[in-house]
Amino acid sequence: MAATAIRTEGLTKRYGDVAALDHLDLEVAQGEVVGYLGPNGAGKTTTIRLLLGLSSPTEGRGEIFGLDCQRQPVEAHRRLAFVPGEANLWPSLTGAETLRLLGRAWGSGGSGGSGGRVDEAYRDELVARFDLDPSKKVRAYSKGNRQKVILIAALMTRADLLILDEPTSGLDPLMEQAFRRSVREARDRGQTVFLSSHILSEVEALCDRVGILRQGKLVELGTLAEMRHLAALTVEATFEGAVPDLSGVPGVSSVQADGRVVRCQVRGPIAPLLKVLAAADVTELLSREPSLEQLFLAQYGARD
Amino acid sequence: MISRLTAGRAVRSGGIFGYIFGVAIASSAISYARFYKSAAQRDALAAAYGANKATSALFGPAPQLQTVAGFTVFKISMTLMLLGAVWGLLTSTRLLRGEEDSGRWELLLAGPTTRRGATIQALRGLGAGVLTLWALTGLITVLAGLDASVDIAAGPALYFALAMVATAVMFLAVGALTSQLAATRRQAAAYAAWVLGVSYAVRLVADAGLGLHGLIWASPLGWVEELRPLTAPAPLALVPIAALTSVLLVAAVYLAGTRDVGAGIVPDRASRRPQPRLLGGPTGLAVRLVQPAVTGWWVAIAVSGLLFGLIARSAGGTISGSSVQVLSRLGSRGNGTDAVLGVCFGVLAVLVAFAGAGQVAAARAEESAGRLDHLLTRPVSRSRWLGGRVLVTVVVLLASGVIAGVFAWAGAASQHAGVSLPALAGAGVNLVPPAITIAGAGVLAFGMWPRATSIVLYILLGWSLLVVVIGGIGATSHWVLDTSVFHQMASAPAVPPHWEADGVMVAIGVTGALIGGIAFKRRDLQGE
Numbered sequence: 001m002a003a004t005a006i007r008t009e010g011l012t013k014r015y016g017d018v019a020a021l022d023h024l025d026l027e028v029a030q031g032e033v034v035g036y037l038g039p040n041g042a043g044k045t046t047t048i049r050l051l052l053g054l055s056s057p058t059e060g061r062g063e064i065f066g067l068d069c070q071r072q073p074v075e076a077h078r079r080l081a082f083v084p085g086e087a088n089l090w091p092s093l094t095g096a097e098t099l100r101l102l103g104r105a106w107g108s109g110g111s112g113g114s115g116g117r118v119d120e121a122y123r124d125e126l127v128a129r130f131d132l133d134p135s136k137k138v139r140a141y142s143k144g145n146r147q148k149v150i151l152i153a154a155l156m157t158r159a160d161l162l163i164l165d166e167p168t169s170g171l172d173p174l175m176e177q178a179f180r181r182s183v184r185e186a187r188d189r190g191q192t193v194f195l196s197s198h199i200l201s202e203v204e205a206l207c208d209r210v211g212i213l214r215q216g217k218l219v220e221l222g223t224l225a226e227m228r229h230l231a232a233l234t235v236e237a238t239f240e241g242a243v244p245d246l247s248g249v250p251g252v253s254s255v256q257a258d259g260r261v262v263r264c265q266v267r268g269p270i271a272p273l274l275k276v277l278a279a280a281d282v283t284e285l286l287s288r289e290p291s292l293e294q295l296f297l298a299q300y301g302a303r304d
Numbered sequence: 305m306i307s308r309l310t311a312g313r314a315v316r317s318g319g320i321f322g323y324i325f326g327v328a329i330a331s332s333a334i335s336y337a338r339f340y341k342s343a344a345q346r347d348a349l350a351a352a353y354g355a356n357k358a359t360s361a362l363f364g365p366a367p368q369l370q371t372v373a374g375f376t377v378f379k380i381s382m383t384l385m386l387l388g389a390v391w392g393l394l395t396s397t398r399l400l401r402g403e404e405d406s407g408r409w410e411l412l413l414a415g416p417t418t419r420r421g422a423t424i425q426a427l428r429g430l431g432a433g434v435l436t437l438w439a440l441t442g443l444i445t446v447l448a449g450l451d452a453s454v455d456i457a458a459g460p461a462l463y464f465a466l467a468m469v470a471t472a473v474m475f476l477a478v479g480a481l482t483s484q485l486a487a488t489r490r491q492a493a494a495y496a497a498w499v500l501g502v503s504y505a506v507r508l509v510a511d512a513g514l515g516l517h518g519l520i521w522a523s524p525l526g527w528v529e530e531l532r533p534l535t536a537p538a539p540l541a542l543v544p545i546a547a548l549t550s551v552l553l554v555a556a557v558y559l560a561g562t563r564d565v566g567a568g569i570v571p572d573r574a575s576r577r578p579q580p581r582l583l584g585g586p587t588g589l590a591v592r593l594v595q596p597a598v599t600g601w602w603v604a605i606a607v608s609g610l611l612f613g614l615i616a617r618s619a620g621g622t623i624s625g626s627s628v629q630v631l632s633r634l635g636s637r638g639n640g641t642d643a644v645l646g647v648c649f650g651v652l653a654v655l656v657a658f659a660g661a662g663q664v665a666a667a668r669a670e671e672s673a674g675r676l677d678h679l680l681t682r683p684v685s686r687s688r689w690l691g692g693r694v695l696v697t698v699v700v701l702l703a704s705g706v707i708a709g710v711f712a713w714a715g716a717a718s719q720h721a722g723v724s725l726p727a728l729a730g731a732g733v734n735l736v737p738p739a740i741t742i743a744g745a746g747v748l749a750f751g752m753w754p755r756a757t758s759i760v761l762y763i764l765l766g767w768s769l770l771v772v773v774i775g776g777i778g779a780t781s782h783w784v785l786d787t788s789v790f791h792q793m794a795s796a797p798a799v800p801p802h803w804e805a806d807g808v809m810v811a812i813g814v815t816g817a818l819i820g821g822i823a824f825k826r827r828d829l830q831g832e
Contacts, residue, residue, distance in 0.1 A: 052681050055828035074683045082681040088674035090593065091488070096578040104584050105682040133575070139487070140574035150678070 003030045003065065005161050005192040006051065010060030013046050020046040022216040023060065028194060030065075030160070033187050035203035036196040037296060038213035044196040045085070047213070048165050051194075052082060064161065081106070081154035085166035087146035089138045095149050096134035099123065102153040123156035129178050143170040155182050161192045168199060180205060204292040212299055219299060224292060231290035231298035232265035237277055238284040249273050306412055307425035310399050314433025321391050322437040325384055325468060326444025328770065333376045337453035346370040353378065357513035358619030358644035361611075362651060364529050365511055372454050373534035381468065383773050385528055386504070388437075388472035393496035396430055396479030402489040404566060413565060423560035427480060427553060434473055441465040456534065464533035470545050474524050475500060477552035484559035487568035494600060501604055505611060512615040524548060586679050587692030594666055598700050601659035605652060605704055606711040609732075612648035613715020620644045620721070641721045645712060645731070646798025652708045653735045653790055654769055659704050660739035661761040663697040664746035668757040672832045686825050694747065694817055701739050705732040723797065731796035737809035738768070738789035744813025744820075751820030754830050764789075 006028040013021040021043040028034050038044050049055040051062050053073035062069040064076040089098055103118040127134055130148040138146060147170045154162060168179050176199075183193055183206050197203050203210060210227065212220040220227055232253065239260050246255050246264055250272045255264040266273055277285065290298070340346050350369035353359050360366060363382040368374025400423070403409050413422055442465035449456030456464075475496060482495035507526040510519035520526035521544075530541040563569055582588035620640035667690070670676045679689055709725075709732020716723045742764050749760035771788035785791045792809060794802035 049829075054677060054680060056826070073680075074685045077681060077683045080681075082677075084674070084677055086674060089678070090589075090675060092593070093583075094576060094578055097580065097583055100578065100580050101583040101589055102678060102682065105586065105679055105684055135575040135577065137572075137574055137576070139572065153678075 004028070004063070005030045005032070005065060006063070006194060007066075008047075008051070008060065008062040011047070011050055011057050011062050012059035013043075013050060013055060014058045019216045021050065021057075024218055026211065026218065026221070028192060030192050031187070031190050032209060033183065033193040033195065033207045035207035035210040036194060036213065037198065037200070037203060037210060039198070039300060042213040043216040044213055045165055046216075048082075048163055048194075048196060051163065052077075052080075079159060080161040080163055081157045081159035083150050083154045083162070083164045083167040085169050087143070087150045087170075089146055089149060091139035092137065094135055094137050095132055095141070095145075098138060098149055099127075099134065099153055099156070102150075103156065106157050106159075118156050119158050120156075122158065123152060126152045126155055126182065129182070130175060144172060144175065147171060148175065151179065151182075155186070158186075158189070158191070161194065162186060163194045165196045166198065167195070168197070168202065176202070200292045200296055210292070212296065214299065224295075227295055228289055231294045232267045233270065233290065234263065234288040235266055235270075235273065236261065236263045236286040236288075237282050238262075240281040240283050242280070244276055244280040246273070246276060249276050305415070305425075306417070306422050307428045310403075310426045310429025311432040312429075313399060314395055314430050315436045317391070317395055318433035318436035319440060321387070321472075322440025323444070324770075325388070325437070325441040325465075326448075328380055328384065328773075329376060329441070329445050329464070329468070330448035332379045333372050333448050333454045333456070334451060336372050336375045336379070337451070340375070343370070349375070356619065357511075358615065358647060361508045361512035361615050361619060362648065364507075368535050373456055373460070377464070377534050380773070381529075381533075384468045385471045385525055386500075388469060389475040389500050389503075389525070390497075391437075392434075392472040392475035392477075393479040393482075393500065394493060395433060396476045397483050397489050397492040397496060399430060400426055400480055401483035401486065401492040404483075405489050407566075410565060418561065419563075419565060420557050420561040423480075423557050427557070430476055430480075434469060434476060437472060438465055438469040441468055460534055460537070463531075463537060463539075467528055467531040467533040470528045470531065470542075471525060474545060474549055474552075477549045477556070480556040481552045481559070484556050484563065485569045487566075487570070487572045490597070491568070494597070497600070501607070505607060508611055508615075513618060514615070585692075586684050586689045587696065589679075590667075590693050590696045593670075594663060594696060594700070597662060597666070598659065601655065601662070601700075602704065602707055605655050605659070605708050608652060608655060609708045609711035610715040612645065612652070613712040613717070613721070614719060616641045616644045616648065616712075616716045616723075617719040617721035641716065641723060642798045645716070645723070645728070646795035648712070649708070649731050649735060649797070650772070650790060650793075650795055652712075652732075653738055653793055654765075656701060656704045656708065656735045657739040657742050657765055657768075657789070660697060660701050660743040661746060661765055663693070663700055664743050664750060664761055665758045667693040668750050668754060671754065671829055674831060676829065680829070687821060690747075690821055690824055694821075697743055698740070701736045701743070702733070704739075705734070705736040708732040708735055727797050730801055734793065734796045734801035734806065737806040737813075738793050740813035741789045741809045741816075742768070742813075744816035746816075747820035748816035748823075749820070751823030751827070754827070755832075 004027055006026065008024050008026045011021060011024040011026075012019065024047060036044055036047070046055070050057050051064065051069050053069045053076070056070055065079050067076040069076060093101065103123070107117045130152060132145060132148045132152065136145075138149070141149070147167070151167055154164070168176055171179060180202070183195070186193055193206070195203065195207060204224065209221065209223050211218055239262070243257055243260060243262055246252050246262060251266050251268040251270070252264050252273055253267070255262065340349060347370065353366040353369055356366070363378060366374070366378040369378060409422065413419065417425070442462045445456070445461040445465050446458045448454055449458065449461045478499050479492065479496045482492040486492040486495055503523045503525045506519055506523040507529065510517050510523065510526060520530060524545070527541045527544050530538060532538050559569055582592040620643060676689070680686060706729060709729040712732070713723060713725045713728040716728070742761060745764055746757055746761040750757045753760070768788040768790050771784060772790045789809060792805050794800065794805065
């Protein structure tokens with residue numbers, strides 16, 4: 001088994017009576033790309049701030065490559081790079097100066113697991129890829145451009161672990177593509193990526209495993225395939241002759257008939273539905289697996 | 305909408321300051337009536353200050369010291385004029401440029417209002433703040449005037465309050481204009497502070513007995529002085545005050561309409577070649593970030609020191625006999641030039657302490673704005689970051705003290721005042737311990753209650769200042785006086801520095817900083 005990049009045991013953060021994060025047990029293997037999903041306020045950023053040692057847990061503990069997040073933050077930080085969702089940078093520095101500062105701050109920590117040096121050629125490549133004008137002052141940058149600066153600052157380190165907290169807020173679709181390409185490159189090099197996001201297509205495209213957080217609790221964690229059971233399969237059937245009544249079939253719901261076309265959703269085993277369909281005169285049968293968006297909405301929409 | 309939002313915040317702060325103004329005036333008047341009962345005592349006081357060019361330069365002229373009214377004007381008016389000006393410029397830059405910086409204005413401007421309309425509304429809100437300031441100052445002054453020993457009629461009391469608020473009004477307008485010129489709140493406040501510094505310097509020269517009294521009309525602070533409340537009221541001086549305020553406000557509203565939201569009139573170069581200097585780590589970054597503000601403080605301290613040095617000899621010549629005793633109540637126990645410099649270095653101590661407090665507040669701002677996250681999520685430990693900031697603060701303070709001493713010496717030496725460089729450099733270093741105590745307390749607050757860092761720093765500073773100003777002449781309980789770091793500082797060069805007391809102040813500051821540092825290592829980072 002590969003080494004563990006992130007491990008938490010009962011990691012909990014309470015603010016008064018409110019549990020922002022409730023007994024989180026999470027393990028991310030080295031080289032994995034893990035998506036971390038949840039609506040606003042579910043505890044995604046709280047998790048990340050605990051992992052980074054910016055906040056301390058009320059209970060439980062977290063480790064980065066076996067290093068305690070609270071007691072050995074500097075050693076842990078030598079092996080990771082972090083991108084926050086809000087790019088609050090020093091307004092009087094230019095993009096190039098910011099990259100230099102953040103590169104030195106990362107690389108000056110002595111010899112670390114990642115070698116402790118910024119890959120300058122890769123940095124220049126990223127600056128070109130993200131189409132950033134580094135001579136401009138941060139004050140003059142748009143939100144998207146500031147976000148590019150901190151993305152490049154993290155990616156250029158080639159750190160063993162990338163912790164990304166909604167990293168693409170403010171990026172246009174073209175830059176979103178550049179971001180995805182960079183994450184794939186990181187994965188191909190064996191870097192671990194922990195991606196907190198609410199852009200579901202991004203997570204679906206990039207991640208091996210997905211965790212879903214709800215009100216501070218991890219409610220799902222698995223590969224997309226493993227999670228398909230969470231939401232219904234959509235089935236669309238076209239009949240030659242009479243349309244059968246599907247509403248009574250076990251596991252079937254939301255039946256909609258439109259002329260000779262019937263749409264419905266199936267949860268659990270599909271055999272009972274297939275039996276009914278086989279008996280009728282089906283000319284066309286389409287089934288669609290639930291997208292991550294549907295999985296996500298199944299988790300959260302249930303309340304509405 | 306904007307008008308209401310601005311008014312809410314301006315009225316609150318105007319109320320607090322109005323209360324402080326009123327209490328300061330009332331306590332000065334009442335303490336004079338208590339402590340200087342006999343005509344002989346009052347004559348001695350008048351003899352000491354009436355023609356004293358040093359105090360005249362620092363605090364304004366002192367006519368009619370035999371009366372409660374005359375004494376109150378002399379004792380408190382310059383302090384309140386400066387405090388009012390600082391309140392005005394900080395309040396208007398905060399509520400105009402600060403709100404724009406934060407992006408909140410964009411939300412409001414997306415509604416049915418223009419940039420000019422919004423600025424007018426905000427100014428109306430600020431006007432409500434000024435009215436509150438005046439009303440409360442006036443009310444407390446009128447009430448104090450009812451005291452039989454004080455005996456000031458309501459009309460003159462309200463006119464005095466008006467004079468005390470006049471600088472607040474003018475510098476509110478200055479801040480409104482600089483908020484249009486500069487692209488950030490700090491820059492806008494810095495521009496306005498420069499205007500205030502120059503105004504003070506010009507009237508200092510005018511009142512220093514160098515035969516340049518005409519210069520008084522070249523300074524907004526001079527106009528307020530020329531209102532001569534409670535002694536020889538001359539309301540005609542309201543004309544330049546009103547004229548300047550109107551011109552500045554009209555210009556501010558006009559410029560608000562000609563620029564983009566978020567931008568300033570003074571061009572801010574958007575790009576430049578990278579200057580990698582000092583960007584090797586967190587401490588280098590700290591040096592680079594504080595450089596503009598620290599340069600400003602150093603220039604202010606150097607210019608003040610030079611001016612004090614220039615006037616010290618001629619002013620010292622006016623002090624003799626009984627006036628030495630009276631001056632000693634201001635903390636100064638020497639003779640002539642040294643005694644004057646002793647009082648002047650008290651003013652420099654306040655500047656140095658403000659420079660130190662600004663350093664700690666800036667460190668907290670890095671955290672509250674989220675910029676510190678970028679450093680602390682890299683292999684930079686919290687102690688390394690905070691240690692670097694503290695080191696920069698100490699260096700800034702030491703240099704400030706030396707600059708104060710050296711420039712005061714240069715000014716005095718040019719007038720052949722017969723002061724030695726080592727003595728004045730020592731007096732300069734003597735200014736550092738109070739600032740270290742305050743900065744140390746700020747670091748303690750930063751570690752334990754980060755959101756209260758600025759409040760703790762500036763309340764401690766304001767309190768220390770208020771205690772020495774109020775306690776300066778009327779004797780106040782020594783228990784109260786002892787709570788002021790400025791009172792603990794020996795008024796070198798009039799007397800030799802009291803190194804034991806300095807050691808205690810440094811020890812308090814260091815202890816505070818250490819406890820704050822330990823607390824900071826253990827706590828969560830906190831935004832605004």
